[in-house]
Amino acid sequence: MSNIILATSSAxxxxxxxxxxxxxxxxxxxxxxxxxxxTDPARAVKELIAEGADVVGIGPDIDLDIALQLSSTxxxxxxxxxxxxxxxxxxxxxxxxMRAGVRDVLTTKADDEEIKRVFDRVSxxxxxxxxxxxxxxxxxxxxxxxxxxxxxxxxxxxxxxxTNLAVALSRGExxxxxxxxxxxxxxxxxxxxxxxxNTMGSLASAPDHLSVTALKVFLTPxxxxxxxxxxxxxxxxxxxxxxxxxERAVQLIGEEFHYVVIDTSAGLTEATLAAIELSTDLLxxxxxxxxxxxxxxxxIDALDRLGxxxxxxxxxxxxxxxxxGIEVDEAAAVVGLPVAIxxxxxxxxxxxxxxxxxxxxxxxxxxxxxxxxxxxxxFTEQPANRSRRRSVRSRS
Numbered sequence: 164m165s166n167i168i169l170a171t172s173s174a175x176x177x178x179x180x181x182x183x184x185x186x187x188x189x190x191x192x193x194x195x196x197x198x199x200x201x202t203d204p205a206r207a208v209k210e211l212i213a214e215g216a217d218v219v220g221i222g223p224d225i226d227l228d229i230a231l232q233l234s235s236t237x238x239x240x241x242x243x244x245x246x247x248x249x250x251x252x253x254x255x256x257x258x259x260x261m262r263a264g265v266r267d268v269l270t271t272k273a274d275d276e277e278i279k280r281v282f283d284r285v286s287x288x289x290x291x292x293x294x295x296x297x298x299x300x301x302x303x304x305x306x307x308x309x310x311x312x313x314x315x316x317x318x319x320x321x322x323x324x325x326t327n328l329a330v331a332l333s334r335g336e337x338x339x340x341x342x343x344x345x346x347x348x349x350x351x352x353x354x355x356x357x358x359x360x361n362t363m364g365s366l367a368s369a370p371d372h373l374s375v376t377a378l379k380v381f382l383t384p385x386x387x388x389x390x391x392x393x394x395x396x397x398x399x400x401x402x403x404x405x406x407x408x409x410e411r412a413v414q415l416i417g418e419e420f421h422y423v424v425i426d427t428s429a430g431l432t433e434a435t436l437a438a439i440e441l442s443t444d445l446l447x448x449x450x451x452x453x454x455x456x457x458x459x460x461x462x463i464d465a466l467d468r469l470g471x472x473x474x475x476x477x478x479x480x481x482x483x484x485x486x487x488g489i490e491v492d493e494a495a496a497v498v499g500l501p502v503a504i505x506x507x508x509x510x511x512x513x514x515x516x517x518x519x520x521x522x523x524x525x526x527x528x529x530x531x532x533x534x535x536x537x538x539x540x541x542f543t544e545q546p547a548n549r550s551r552r553r554s555v556r557s558r559s
Contacts, residue, residue: 165190165286166215170207170233171222172196176249180220183278190217190286200225204232212241217289218282220247223271227256231263238264242380245285288360291384308542309417311425311442311474313435314449315458320481321448323512323522324538325426326354328446330521331539333389337421340382342392344409344438345428346401349394352383356519357391359383364395366408375415392416409434413441422542431465439466442474444542447500450482451489456497463499476500477541482508503541506534 167190169177177194184192195214200207211219219237221230227250234246245266250256252268260268266285269278310328314321322345329341343351343363352359361381382390392412395401417423425442427435439445447463449455466472478498483491483505495502509531515522522532 165217165289167192167218167220167282167286168211168214168216169194169220169222170196170200170211171220171224171249173222173224176222176224180278180282183275184282187279188282188286200233201229204229204236207233208236208240212244216244218245218247218285220249220269220282223249223251231259231265234260234263234265239377242377243289245289247281247285291360307417307419307421307423308444309413309423309425309438309442310444310446310542311435311438312427312446312448313431313439313462314427314429314447315462316449316455317429319429319448319450319455320506320512321429322349322351322354322426323516324446324448324479324481324506324535325424326351326516327521327523327535328538329389329391329422329424330355330385331523331536332422332424332542333386334523335388335543337388339389339422339424340392340416340420341389342413342416342423342425342438343394344425344434345394346404346432346434347395347398347428349426349428351391351426352393354516354519355385355391355521357383357385357393359391359393362393362395362400363404363409363412364397364400366404366412375419378412378415379419381412390420404434406433406437410437410441413438417441431462436469436471439471439474445474445476446479446538447476447498448479448481449494449498451480451485451487451491451494453489456489456494459498477503479504479506479538481506484508504534504538506538507531 169180171194181192195211197207197210221233230248237244237246246264247267247269248260248265249269249271251270266288267281269281312321312325325341329339333339341351343349346363365381382392384390395404425438427438447459449459478500480491480494480502484507491502491505507530509529511522511526511529511531515525523535526532527536
């Protein structure tokens with residue numbers, strides 16, 4: 164059930180929309196018009212919230228700049244409320260509407276079917292956003308671990324480990340967020356069969372003072388305990404995500420959720436360094452190839468030189484049963500860390516990623532499934548470190 168409020172002085176607009184959605188709409192629809200819309204958009208938003216709005220339709224009689232101000236105010240303070248703009252698009256209109264957080268646009272010539280389709284869609288979007296706010300855990304008591312996965316080269320199995328770890332951690336009663344920080348080619352959404360409405364790319368246009376409530380809207384739910392902040396849909400969109408936006412997102416999510424698992428791109432990007440600074444734990448993952456082991460040593464040396472040694476370090480060896488001339492003990496000696504978990508080679512892993520069902524769900528009793536669960540045990544057997552550093556180093 165959703166409550167639709169039409170911010171317009173036009174009774175004709177109200178009648179037209181009511182006629183289109185009345186036979187199907189499970190909720191209320193009413194018209195609201197007050198001159199404060201024209202002079203004080205922030206106060207108008209408060210009034211509409213007090214009216215119990217889930218969806219706000221802004222009529223064509225409202226000046227476009229004022230309508231965009233209203234939408235922008237909703238987007239910043241109450242993103243769970245969807246705004247539909249009823250207007251005639253002009254040059255540059257769509258870009259302005261998107262930046263203001265408008266969820267959809269209806270032209271004044273839209274037919275009944277189009278009106279119904281738009282309001283059905285935004286009502287469902289509003290419902291999902293409200294359920295995604297997770298107010299029940301917003302008690303102001305940070306309790307989580309921020310676990311960042313690092314691999315020097317692609318093909319290390321990092322994304323497979325990240326997705327399986329997040330799913331394994333979510334099997335209890337605690338809330339988990341998986342962040343795909345491979346801003347150019349991340350595919351966590353594909354590996355989990357998710358179809359995100361918002362991604363990390365959405366943060367590029369989010370306000371600098373983004374609140375934790377607003378940030379939760381960008382999360383895509385996988386189950387009742389696991390939520391995903393998916394990677395941008397294109398490399399170009401990923402380029403728009405700033406390090407500051409990444410820092411803010413990791414800080415806010417880390418303060419609200421029990422576990423945060425961060426998948427990163429290969430190597431040490433600025434975004435990865437920002438995540439490392441805010442992490443309680445680092446998972447270094449590579450296979451037994453000589454190039455991967457040597458590269459991992461370089462990564463650890465680089466972090467040491469940068470003074471990034473505050474997080475607890477864990478070394479996970481993927482495809483550890485491979486016979487390629489390097490033994491597990493030799494890899495540990497080169498990297499300079501003991502091997503915490505050995506993950507065996509298994510056809511189940513690429514198959515599960517292609518199907519979008521993690522191994523810990525599809526084959527938890529296999530050797531590889533048990534190894535993924537063992538990685539999760541590294542973090543569930545001891546209380547979370549509540550004293551992780553919150554400050555972020557300045558980097559030139």
